[in-house]
Amino acid sequence: MKCAICRNGITESGYTTVLLEKDDTTLIFKNVPAQICSNCGEEYISSEINRAILSRAREESDRGITLEMLRFAA
Ligand SMILES: [Zn+2]
Numbered sequence: 001m002k003c004a005i006c007r008n009g010i011t012e013s014g015y016t017t018v019l020l021e022k023d024d025t026t027l028i029f030k031n032v033p034a035q036i037c038s039n040c041g042e043e044y045i046s047s048e049i050n051r052a053i054l055s056r057a058r059e060e061s062d063r064g065i066t067l068e069m070l071r072f073a074a
Pocket of ligand 1: 003004005006007008009037038039040041042
């Protein structure tokens with residue numbers, strides 16, 4: 001797809017790292033599938049994957065995790 005930020009680049013499938021902070025919990029998700037702009041580097045994460053990240057974050061937060069690095073698996 002065409003990048004909405006720079007309007008110049010085309011996004012390509014790749015992987016990114018997402019840092020998420022919720023209350024006292026900090027989670028780092030590695031290996032998150034994303035569309036990445038080849039021009040400006042903007043990352044687009046699908047709403048489906050975003051939802052999965054948020055629900056995982058809620059679980060970890062409920063478990064009382066304060067800092068964790070996770071390998072994302074859809
Ligand atoms: Zn771009």
